[in-house]
Amino acid sequence: MSKNLIIVESPAKVKTIKKFLGRKYAVEASVGHVRDLPNKKLGVDEETFEPEYRVIPGKEKVVNKLTKAAEKAEVVYLAPDPDREGEAIAWHVANLIHEQNKDATIRRIQFNEITSRAVKEALEHPRDLDENLFNSQQARRVLDRLVGYKVSPLLWKKVKRGISAGRVQSVALRLIVEREKERRAFEPEEYWVLKVRLAGENPPPFDADLWKIKGKTAKVGSEDQALALEKAVREGSFVVESVTEKERRRQPAPPFITSTLQQEANRRMGFSAKRTMSTAQRLYEGVDLGERGTTALITYMRTDSVRIAADARDAAKDFITDRYGKDFYPPKARAFKTKSSAQDAHEAIRPVDVNITPDDVKALLPSDQFRLYKLIWERFVASQMAAAKFWDTTVITKAGETQWRSKGERLLFPGYMMAYQGTKLVEFQSISAHKADVNELPKLAEGQDLTLEDFQKEQKFTQPPPRYSEASLVKELEEKGIGRPSTYAAIISTILAREYVQLTEKRFIPTDLGTVVSDQLTEHFETLLDVGFTANMEESLDKVATGGQDWVALLKDFTTDFYPTLDQAKENMARVKTGLQTEIMCEECGKPLVIKFGKAGTFLACSGYPACTNTKNFTRNDKGEIEIIEKTKAEVEKIGRKCPECSGELVLKRARTGSRFIACDNYPDCTYTEPFTTGIKCPKCGEGDLVEKSSRRGKLFFSCSRYPDCEYAQWNKPVAETCPDCGFPVLEKKTTKAKGEHLACPNKKCKYTRSLEEEADA
Structure with a gap:
């Protein structure tokens, strides 16, 4: 007896859904996408924009399993995720099934939650595949492929081999770079914060902040002004000008998106x-x-x-x-x-x-x-809960030409905060005590005289705009309409993986490479890197999804501007591959030092190479100025362990050939060293760790720490991920001209690869 077949996207859903349905249904998984554009070429007709789809390498077994299961089914229900990517997966699976059986009955179902009710309800209301939704995903895929395959080779030629550009993440990178430039250009301004402690007839004493001077927002910009104001206030008297009390309601936030x-x-x-x-x-x-x-x-x-x-x-x-x-x-x-x-x-x-x-x-x-x-x-x-209620008190106190403000807050009813704060009702009574701008205020009346108990003044300086955190970057992307909810994680992962930015203290800082790439793209692809243009493109893709925009016409309109811009960039983009020139002179030969983008990171090198081989490591200060790390202290990074031979500090250093190693900080008195480990176990012996080494010519490789007992080695950086095809314990990160940046299996008998560029270019 034939069964109906449900095809979901993830193997994890199979078990969940099987629990709800009887024997009339078979459930299989596509394990994500089954077809995509080819890895080694553009795969798009630049006149018609027709994509050249192929079964993704390594997915042949999955496709074969799905098509065979479909042959036995009365009806095939396609149930990938309910979004554009899910619709595209369903579309491609349907095409592959129809290639084997033109008469197959295929319907699309979707559910927002994986429950018995939702799945059964979806089966009762199947629909046809949504061509508009698929075309929206297809347009995005082709658009990103055109940008990636056309712009990336230009960056290889002009900046550094192996790097790449993406339509959306390049705009995100621009936001981070521009924020850093704002910070470097920022000039701090001095200001003073003034606070008084006042006492009335009833306890307790309370604090008041300087609010206004002569009826205008208070601004105290120097110590002299602060001292003069203090003198005037101390010579005068304080009186309560107004007391305002009112109930305030705080509404809960909506559920998460x-x-x-x-x-x-x-x-x-x-x-x-x-x-x-x-x-x-x-x-x-x-x-x-x-x-x-x-x-x-x-x-x-x-x-x-x-x-x-x-x-x-x-x-x-x-x-x-x-x-x-x-x-x-x-x-x-x-x-x-x-x-x-x-x-x-x-x-x-x-x-x-x-x-x-x-x-x-x-x-x-x-x-x-x-x-x-x-x-x-x-x-x-x-x-879904009731609002929290507070009793707010605001007291304005007058002293001569100045006004001082105090705020008090008392919780009346916790409402929704009982659930979201995760605390008990009694604990809410002290909730205000943790807020710096909230006082416990005594009973006060208008016209009441107050006594000055203390006058505090503190010098401060205005701060530059903060660097983006992941949270604030996602918020900025959302507000500016860059990307869509499903793409934010991929955008961030991509710019980190390409080493265009780094996370320091949970804040994004652009690297020199990221800054150069962003500046080059912004200068030569003004429209493509424009925030407004990117947001408008997202809106156009949304219109494709609803049938309000033809996807081919959208791409044709895009390339009308993009191709001429690309040709101009090929001619005019500055070549910085040989080094980004600085004003720092080489102390050995007198020629300028240049910033180089090497495999091991960014460094300074003499522009007189190969005649002069002087190199230096450097950092940048808050103003973006280069600060050279002297060779005697180069790469000294404490790792938190003591030397087993002399109990000195162990530090991370870099060999002349480029590889990192751990050494005792008491060198030359102590010559203890050990290799720098990746923390990944050797896939051959399973006992040693893969450690960083370099050849005599300076090429990095990774070998087992148990050498010569174990001779395993690989040239490319190991990644702690098991090969999904052959089960090899590690993968390796590679960059080639044909495939760009990708993961591959080191097992020579296995052909598994996965593109890092394409999976993140949403």
């Missing part, structure tokens, strides 16, 4: 966008909950809509009134407004079943999954 989840997970838990999305994916697809079996915990995590389903809202109401009481539910159910630019196809991110609390699953989930589920659950529950 992709961008706000990434921001909050980064702020609260330090999660990267990539870590957040991969963890959320597992919660969405289903996790093992012991007696409950494999259970999906959250709804689809790629969304920019704050809408929630009516049944989820009703379930939240029952939960809130049962757990917290009727007072904690608002008079009217909450409905949040989604931005006009958002795609409203999916709900907000919420727990599938609000009755499965974080405490219920804490012992069953890995730490990351538990913490993220707790965050999502609390935010959703709080979003």
Whole structure:
């Protein structure tokens, strides 16, 4: 007896869905995309923009399995994720099935949550494949391929071999570079913060901040001004000018969308966008909950809509009134407004079943999954609760020509904060005490005289705009319309992987390479790197998805400007591959030093090479000025361990040939050294670590620390990831002209590769 076939995107969903359905259904996984553009060539007809799709190398077995399963099925239901990428996967799978069987009955289903109700409801309401939605993804894919394959070779020629450009992440890089330039150009201004401590008839004394001088916003720019103001105030008297009291309500935030989840997970838990999305994916697809079996915990995590389903809202109401009481539910159910630019196809991110609390699953989930589920659950529950109520008091005190302001806050009713703060009601009584700008105010009346107990003045300086964190960068990308929720994690991962930026103290700092790439692209591809143009392109792709824009016409319009710009850039872009010139002179030959972009990073080298081989390491200060690290102190980085021979500090150094090694800081008195380990176990012996070495000619390679007992070695940087095809314990990161930056299996018998450039170019 033939079965109906359901094809999902991820193997993790197979087990979850099989639990809901009977024997009439077979469930298989496509394991992501099955077809794509070829790796070794453009794969797009530049006149018609027709793509040349091929089965992704390594996916032949999966495709064969799916087509054979489809032959036995009465109906094939395609159920990849409910978004553009999911529609594209469904489209390609359908084409491959029809190549084998033209008469196959294929329908598209989608669900926002993997529950029995949602899956069965989707099966009752199948639809045809959405050609417009597929064309939107196809247009994006072709657009990114054209930019990547046309601009990247230019950067190879002009800047550094092996680097690349992407349509969206290049704009994100520009934001980071421009922010750094703003910081370097920033000139701090002095200002003074003045505060007084006052006492009235009733305790306690309270603090007041300088608010206005002669009715205008107070500005004290020097110590002389601060001293003069202090003198005048001390000679005068303080009197209460006004006391304003009112009740204030603080409303809960809406449930999470992709961008706000990434921001909050980064702020609260330090999660990267990539870590957040991969963890959320597992919660969405289903996790093992012991007696409950494999259970999906959250709804689809790629969304920019704050809408929630009516049944989820009703379930939240029952939960809130049962757990917290009727007072904690608002008079009217909450409905949040989604931005006009958002795609409203999916709900907000919420727990599938609000009755499965974080405490219920804490012992069953890995730490990351538990913490993220707790965050999502609390935010959703709080979003449906009553407002928190505060009693605010503002006191304005007058002293001569100055006015001083004090603010007090008292919690009346915690409302939604009971769920989202995760605290007990009694603990809210001290919530205001943690705020620097909130006082415990005594009873005061207008016209009341006050006594000055203390006068404090503090010199400060204005600060430059802060560097982007992952959270603030995601927020900026969202506000400017750059990319879409599903692409933020990939954008950030890409610019980090290409070493265009680095994360220092959880803030993005552009590298010299990233700055050069951004400057070159901004100068020669003004339209492509324009924030407004990128946002408008996203809107146009959205119109393609709804049938309001022809995808071929969109690409034709783009290339009309892009191709002439590309030709001009080939002629006019400055060549910095030989080095970016500085004003620092070589002390050995007198020629200028240049910044070079090597495999091991950025360094200074003499422009007189090969006659002069002088090189130096350097850093940049807050103004972006080059500061040379003297050779006697070069690369000295403490690693937190003591030398086993003399108990001195072990430090990280770099050999002349380029490889790093660990040595004793007491050299030459102590000559102890050890190789620098990658922390990845040797795939051959499984005992030693792969360590960094370099050949006599300065070429880096990685070998087993147990050499000569184990002679395993590989030229390319190892990556702690098991090959999905042959199971080899590590992969290696490579860059070639044909494939660009990609991962490959070191096992010569295995042909597995995965492009790092294409998977991130969203």
